[in-house]
Amino acid sequence: MPFNSFQFVAFFFIVYCFYLLSSHKWQNRLLLAASCFFYGSWDWRFLFLIFTSITIDYFCGLKIHGSDDENVKKRFLILSILVNLSILGFFKYFNFFISNFTGLIDYFGLSIQPRTLNIVLPVGISFYTLKTLSYTFDVYTDKIKPARSYSDYALFVIFFPLLLAGPIMRAGELLPQISSKRKLRLDEIGEGCYFIFWGLFQKIFIADNLAKVVDPVFNSSAPYDCTKIILALYAFAFQIYCDFAGYSNMARGLGKCMGFDIMVNFNFPYFSTNPQEFWARWHISLSAWFRDYLYIPISFSKREWGKWGVIFALMITFIICGVWHGAAWTFVLWGAYQGFLLVIYQLFKTAPIKMPILENAFFKKIWYFSRMFFFFQLISIGWLFFRVKSFSQALQMLRSLAGFLSNLQFDLLSRAMLIDLVFFTIVLVIVEYFQHARKDLTILLKAPFPVKLFVFMALFYLLVIFGEFGTKEFIYSQF
Amino acid sequence: MLRIFGVEFSHLGGKYFIHFISFFAAVVILVCLFFFSRKQLRSSLQKGISVLIVVMVLRLFLLYNPFIWRFYKNSLTEKEVGWLNRDVLRIEYYKYFRYFFCLSKYCILGSSQVGYVFPPGLLGDAQVFTMSGLSPLGYLGLKDYFRFDRPEYIVLFISDLDMARFPDQAYLRTSLTGGFDLLKIFPRIFENKAFREKYSTKKLDFFARFIFAQIFPEWKFSFVFKGFLNKLKGYNYELKEVTNIELADVPAEVSLKEQLKNLTENHFEEPIPANLILLEEFVSFCYLNKIKVIILEGQYNPLAYTEKNMQLEKSVRNGITKLLLSYPNLVYIPREKLYQFTESDYLGGYHVNFQAAQRFLISFAGVYSDYCKD
Numbered sequence: 013m014p015f016n017s018f019q020f021v022a023f024f025f026i027v028y029c030f031y032l033l034s035s036h037k038w039q040n041r042l043l044l045a046a047s048c049f050f051y052g053s054w055d056w057r058f059l060f061l062i063f064t065s066i067t068i069d070y071f072c073g074l075k076i077h078g079s080d081d082e083n084v085k086k087r088f089l090i091l092s093i094l095v096n097l098s099i100l101g102f103f104k105y106f107n108f109f110i111s112n113f114t115g116l117i118d119y120f121g122l123s124i125q126p127r128t129l130n131i132v133l134p135v136g137i138s139f140y141t142l143k144t145l146s147y148t149f150d151v152y153t154d155k156i157k158p159a160r161s162y163s164d165y166a167l168f169v170i171f172f173p174l175l176l177a178g179p180i181m182r183a184g185e186l187l188p189q190i191s192s193k194r195k196l197r198l199d200e201i202g203e204g205c206y207f208i209f210w211g212l213f214q215k216i217f218i219a220d221n222l223a224k225v226v227d228p229v230f231n232s233s234a235p236y237d238c239t240k241i242i243l244a245l246y247a248f249a250f251q252i253y254c255d256f257a258g259y260s261n262m263a264r265g266l267g268k269c270m271g272f273d274i275m276v277n278f279n280f281p282y283f284s285t286n287p288q289e290f291w292a293r294w295h296i297s298l299s300a301w302f303r304d305y306l307y308i309p310i311s312f313s314k315r316e317w318g319k320w321g322v323i324f325a326l327m328i329t330f331i332i333c334g335v336w337h338g339a340a341w342t343f344v345l346w347g348a349y350q351g352f353l354l355v356i357y358q359l360f361k362t363a364p365i366k367m368p369i370l371e372n373a374f375f376k377k378i379w380y381f382s383r384m385f386f387f388f389q390l391i392s393i394g395w396l397f398f399r400v401k402s403f404s405q406a407l408q409m410l411r412s413l414a415g416f417l418s419n420l421q422f423d424l425l426s427r428a429m430l431i432d433l434v435f436f437t438i439v440l441v442i443v444e445y446f447q448h449a450r451k452d453l454t455i456l457l458k459a460p461f462p463v464k465l466f467v468f469m470a471l472f473y474l475l476v477i478f479g480e481f482g483t484k485e486f487i488y489s490q491f
Numbered sequence: 492m493l494r495i496f497g498v499e500f501s502h503l504g505g506k507y508f509i510h511f512i513s514f515f516a517a518v519v520i521l522v523c524l525f526f527f528s529r530k531q532l533r534s535s536l537q538k539g540i541s542v543l544i545v546v547m548v549l550r551l552f553l554l555y556n557p558f559i560w561r562f563y564k565n566s567l568t569e570k571e572v573g574w575l576n577r578d579v580l581r582i583e584y585y586k587y588f589r590y591f592f593c594l595s596k597y598c599i600l601g602s603s604q605v606g607y608v609f610p611p612g613l614l615g616d617a618q619v620f621t622m623s624g625l626s627p628l629g630y631l632g633l634k635d636y637f638r639f640d641r642p643e644y645i646v647l648f649i650s651d652l653d654m655a656r657f658p659d660q661a662y663l664r665t666s667l668t669g670g671f672d673l674l675k676i677f678p679r680i681f682e683n684k685a686f687r688e689k690y691s692t693k694k695l696d697f698f699a700r701f702i703f704a705q706i707f708p709e710w711k712f713s714f715v716f717k718g719f720l721n722k723l724k725g726y727n728y729e730l731k732e733v734t735n736i737e738l739a740d741v742p743a744e745v746s747l748k749e750q751l752k753n754l755t756e757n758h759f760e761e762p763i764p765a766n767l768i769l770l771e772e773f774v775s776f777c778y779l780n781k782i783k784v785i786i787l788e789g790q791y792n793p794l795a796y797t798e799k800n801m802q803l804e805k806s807v808r809n810g811i812t813k814l815l816l817s818y819p820n821l822v823y824i825p826r827e828k829l830y831q832f833t834e835s836d837y838l839g840g841y842h843v844n845f846q847a848a849q850r851f852l853i854s855f856a857g858v859y860s861d862y863c864k865d
Binding site: 018019021022424427428431432435461465469473476477478481 | 709716
């Protein structure tokens with residue numbers, strides 16, 4: 013039941029009507045039941061898995077907090093980590109490990125016939141696993157107290173707007189909102205509706221239409237010329253951004269309509285001029301999770317290595333981040349590439365370029381946009397590794413890109429792709445430019461009425477006329 | 492003869508034209524009322540009415556007038572919008588005219604197959620109306636036109652090609668009433684257990700899309716604007732396999748192998764009872780309006796026939812034969828009584844050449860008097 017389906021509209025309408033009529037206690041019960049129904053609509057068996065994780069982490073949290081013995085605390089923390097990572101490891105990585113193990117054995121001239129299993133990846137498992145792990149880590153480090161109410165904790169994990177693809181909210185942010193009474197204000201509901209609408213626009217108008225430019229190039233076995241690969245890469249950069257940010261905005265909007273304050277997960281990432289800024293703006297909840305629970309502990313433990321410790325911590329963190337995204341070497345390569353960019357940035361950031369001409373406001377702006385443009389190319393190359401199906405495809409495309417000066421062909425098809433790319437992204441670029449300039453995501457809501465009328469009518473008509481209502485899955489829900 | 496933007500004024504008329512005049516008048520009245528009483532209204536009400544006026548004016552200019560549909564019809568071809576939608580453009584334009592169908596004794600109705608089996612130049616006072624992939628739901632979508640332009644006979648050419656596919660609500664676009672009056676039939680269709688089991692997941696989607704299309708005609712006719720985007724991109728079928736832009740129908744140039752594969756793989760038993768209900772509804776409508784219906788058993792390329800197709804053909808024939816008992820206005824002529832097309836008669840999977848059409852019509856004329864007592 014993805015957010016962009018008629019079934020979800022009907023589901024949320026019914027839930028919301030009852031939600032508005034319920035007291036706080038019954039609102040939580042309703043949300044828990046609705047979330048179970050929402051998750052079970054994919055496969056009711058997934059409910060057993062998620063509730064296993066919920067139950068174990070709930071009791072581990074209580075035991076960690078209730079004990080003064082450091083060893084006991086550690087044992088329950090390890091139990092929680094082992095259970096959660098085992099479930100994730102089995103469902104997501106079992107076949108990957110088996111096939112790689114077989115490949116390694118074959119390399120040495122031996123032959124085995126291991127069994128791969130027909131495993132269905134539970135929806136959202138990568139997201140809720142990180143959520144539950146963050147809970148036990150925070151209880152262990154005394155950042156938060158454990159949840160007393162099992163149902164409140166269960167709702168924290170399974171809350172349906174955040175279940176499939178985040179944001180990965182911390183217990184310290186979401187649990188207090190669950191346990192305390194929520195005020196529903198009309199302006200907040202209005203903002204919620206705006207985020208839902210904008211998220212739908214990003215998903216249905218932009219992402220799903222750009223998929224038609226991206227898929228033929230990346231799913232084709234035939235080699236494409238450099239121009240088409242570049243256009244498809246740019247299209248994918250916007251597709252994955254709008255797909256994911258669209259989901260996050262809808263989740264935020266749904267939460268706001270119910271009185272929850274859901275964190276911002278994307279903060280104009282393509283306006284970044286360096287990788288550090290990018291990761292502070294892209295999938296903020298994930299990058300914060302990896303920073304707090306992986307990068308900081310690793311870099312702290314290797315602090316005596318100096319800058320090599322930082323480099324080591326960065327590379328390990330981003331390789332694991334790549335692995336988290338998918339069970340394939342291309343994701344590992346993507347993660348390593350992102351880590352490499354950050355390492356290069358860390359090594360050279362203290363040597364900024366100083367030019368007198370940059371004192372001039374106009375040239376400063378030109379320089380800013382040049383850096384943004386340059387960094388966007390680097391990020392797009394990273395997306396190549398993310399999107400390809402195999403190493404050989406990545407190599408083939410990179411070879412084509414490397415010879416771009418001799419390989420540029422602007423034919424009818426390239427023209428069609430370029431028109432699609434511009435048509436489906438121009439609105440996003442304009443809206444986000446103004447949002448970024450004013451540092452306000454809700455700038456459209458604050459515009460004068462004639463401007464608001466024009467903009468929202470235009471967005472609405474573009475969505476209704478050109479939107480892809482075929483309920484294409486969200487990309488990140490596959491993780 | 493008065494012509495405005497290429498539209499002959501004297502030919503305009505009919506129910507749809509009256510709706511257009513009424514809508515135009517309503518918009519003008521609303522705008523005038525709003526401007527004269529603006530100061531008396533609360534700010535929020537002013538804003539609400541402004542939104543309503545903008546929407547109505549946009550709809551009037553973009554969707555609810557004959558001039559714009561003439562422009563769309565002349566600007567867009569099947570390359571930009573697909574075969575089905577090209578026919579929809581034509582119908583939407585002619586809705587504003589007094590006579591949708593010519594006042595002829597015979598109206599031959601069907602999919603593109605019919606256009607090849609009954610080509611122009613061979614028939615005297617018969618009108619041939621085709622729409623890509625037209626099926627029983629499509630006949631019902633057109634029934635209101637027959638209320639005004641009543642032929643004596645409607646001739647249909649039906650095989651499992653038409654009956655063994657899920658009713659596509661795209662054909663409801665042509666309905667003068669928007670298809671609302673047809674909603675009452677759908678519970679009957681979903682009563683069929685086999686149909687329900689196979690298509691239960693499509694049910695909510697079907698109705699949701701139907702309601703959405705009624706509330707937002709911009710969505711219903713979105714293919715027009717997408718067509719202009721395709722035109723800008725210089726889209727044509729050579730690009731299709733790479734850009735993968737979806738269109739409503741498969742053109743005749745698609746390889747024979749693909750077409751034959753489509754005939755065998757995408758036809759199922761489950762939609763047949765549903766389509767028979769829709770066909771019965773159409774025959775019943777004709778009966779009440781004193782129109783006789785002649786159903787000729789359809790055919791397609793013999794190379795496509797498999798065990799599955801023969802079984803489907805049998806189910807269709809049995810279903811239509813049962814209707815003969817209830818409807819005295821219905822005549823059914825099985826294929827054995829008519830010329831049977833051979834492989835060499837076909838241009839592809841479904842369309843026949845002119846000479847084969849001639850042979851077919853001669854055989855039809857030969858048995859006509861046995862079945863139709865004028």
